[in-house]
Amino acid sequence: MKTLALACCLLLAGCTTTSWVEETNVTRATGQPTVRQVDRPLAHQTLQLTTTLEEDGFVIDRRIHTGDEGVARINLLPVALQRMVYGRDVKLTLWSYDDNRFVHEDLVSEARAAEIVAQWRIQCRLGTRTPLRSSEAALLDRAIGAAPDPETAQALREIKLKVDLRPDWE
Amino acid sequence: MRNLLRRAGIMAALVACVVIAGCGSTTEYWKPDTVVEETVMAPPRTEISRTAGWLEVRRTQSVEETRRPVERMQLLHEKLVSTVAWDDLGMVVMYILGSVVVLAIYVFLYASAWDGGDD
Numbered sequence: 571m572k573t574l575a576l577a578c579c580l581l582l583a584g585c586t587t588t589s590w591v592e593e594t595n596v597t598r599a600t601g602q603p604t605v606r607q608v609d610r611p612l613a614h615q616t617l618q619l620t621t622t623l624e625e626d627g628f629v630i631d632r633r634i635h636t637g638d639e640g641v642a643r644i645n646l647l648p649v650a651l652q653r654m655v656y657g658r659d660v661k662l663t664l665w666s667y668d669d670n671r672f673v674h675e676d677l678v679s680e681a682r683a684a685e686i687v688a689q690w691r692i693q694c695r696l697g698t699r700t701p702l703r704s705s706e707a708a709l710l711d712r713a714i715g716a717a718p719d720p721e722t723a724q725a726l727r728e729i730k731l732k733v734d735l736r737p738d739w740e
Numbered sequence: 741m742r743n744l745l746r747r748a749g750i751m752a753a754l755v756a757c758v759v760i761a762g763c764g765s766t767t768e769y770w771k772p773d774t775v776v777e778e779t780v781m782a783p784p785r786t787e788i789s790r791t792a793g794w795l796e797v798r799r800t801q802s803v804e805e806t807r808r809p810v811e812r813m814q815l816l817h818e819k820l821v822s823t824v825a826w827d828d829l830g831m832v833v834m835y836i837l838g839s840v841v842v843l844a845i846y847v848f849l850y851a852s853a854w855d856g857g858d859d
Contacts, residue, residue, distance in 0.1 A: 605804060
């Protein structure tokens with residue numbers, strides 16, 4: 571008995587109190603509910619960007635994701651380059667995997683392509699790097715050769731100096 | 741009489757240990773909280789804007805948000821727990837046993853190899 575009591579005392583000496591809080595599902599109302607309509611951003615949604623399939627198999631086909639604010643940004647320069655190189659209007663479509671439908675369609679014409687190149691030229695002069703994949707950078711080289719006028723060719727050369735090559739898987 | 745007192749004291753200590761080890765408490769209290777419920781009012785919407793060579797796609801959905809101020813019941817548990825590192829204790833015991841075995845083997849081998857000290 572004495573040994574048992576001693577063992578218990580020793581064991582108890584190695585003990586300590588602990589506490590934790592358990593949250594339950596039991597609630598009680600304390601006031602009137604408030605109702606409001608909000609536009610919630612749809613974050614982390616997946617969109618498929620596709621352009622017109624060209625005869626040689628060239629197509630811009632990639633997945634993009636919306637950020638925390640529900641916004642996704644698409645660089646239009648590759649689409650404009652496709653229009654310049656292949657010489658016909660490029661249809662750009664956005665497919666939403668979450669809605670299972672097309673959410674946007676756009677047609678990049680010759681004038682629109684020239685406008686995009688002009689905008690990127692200004693951006694590059696201001697120091698912005700142009701993110702392009704290797705296939706898109708090759709398209710830029712071809713677009714310089716196929717430029718309709720010397721001014722556009724010069725703009726494309728200026729853009730080329732600021733190209734930031736990105737891996738195809740990115 | 742003295743033995744009786746000692747036995748009673750030991751018994752009382754044992755009972756006290758058991759009571760302390762077994763005791764614990766649970767306290768209820770209410771904490772202010774807000775329950776938010778959302779009801780989808782319209783299908784997802786896509787807004788497109790073009791800025792400086794970029795196409796910006798903004799995806800939103802109109803929802804009705806209901807916020808109910810409530811108090812949520814929480815339970816505060818308090819309990820006595822052991823801080824003895826039983827795993828380490830087992831390791832120490834195994835070390836001691838291992839040492840005893842190694843020492844025994846050493847003594848056995850030494851005794852076997854000793855020829856009695858006769859030159």
